[in-house]
Amino acid sequence: MFTNPEQFASATKTLFELQMMTFNALTSKAVQGVEQVVALNMATAKNSAEASIAAGKEMSQAKDPKEAMASLAAHAEPGMAGAVAYGGQLKDIIEDIRTEFTQAADTHMAEAKSTLSALIYDVTQNVKPGSENAVAIIKTAIDNAFQGYEQVTQATRQAVQVVEAQVAKASAQVAPGAAAKAPKAKK
Template identity: 70%
Template sequence: MFNNPEQFANATKTLFDLQMQTFNALATKAVQGVEQVVALNLATAKQSMENTLEASRQFSQAPDPKTAIDALQARVQPGVTEATAYGEQLKQIIGDIKSEFEQAADTHLAEAKNTLSALIYDVTQNVKPGQENAVEIIKAAIENAFKGYEQVTQSTRDAMRRVEEEVARATERLKAAQSQAPTSH
């Protein structure tokens, strides 16, 4: 068992530091992903605005109504194609974030497991008669901390999986819309 309160404090600090490193790594990955999505959205908005201005110019300069309608219809297919490309890019970004996130979580989870195993080993060494209950309480606290750590990691994985599934569904809807869009004459 810990021979003095300083050992227990150091063990607790190590566990806390490990949790903070994991949360910092995961938060960094999340922020990087948000930055990528924002960049994609800005580029898409800019392209969309340029396309809308060009379509408006063609519409307003059309010599007759049929030419104006043809110009608008000619913009439908490229718009759907661009939306599909956006969906694919978003799907790729989300997939990359998920992969990096899981890799960081797995690495930190393995480190946490090793650290906690060492802490439990330290707790169970040199147990003096009458301290068995204290050892069990400390072991339970360490194991519960690790279970909480695993649960947070799993919840995050589940959330990332749900986001990835939603992006995949949206991309499939865009592809379906693309296949049903009228083609230009």
């Protein structure tokens, strides 16, 4: 087992630091992703408002209802194209977040495995006769801690996949709507 309590404290501290590094990396990636989505939403809202104002101005200057409807139809197609582009950009942001989450989690997982392997090695060295049960308990505790760490990482990956699937579903629903409305707008 550990020859002194400082070894155990050092190993525990290292594992805790790895967990905090992983948490900080994943949190940082999540915040960056939220910032990107907010920026995209703000730009989309601004563009939409400007397009609506321009469309309203054109419609108000129309000389008859037919001209007003033509103006409305002319603005519908770019609006749908913008919605499709928005979905694509949102999907790209989510995919980037997923990729960065996966890379950060995998990197920190490898570091944790290495640290745990070293910890288990230290635990099993210099075992005094009759201490086998204590070693087994410590190994089990370390294995359980690592399994919990893996479960948190897996849950994070699943959450990102769910968000990505929802974005893909929403984008798929917008895209057919744009295709269906675009020909009508030209008529």
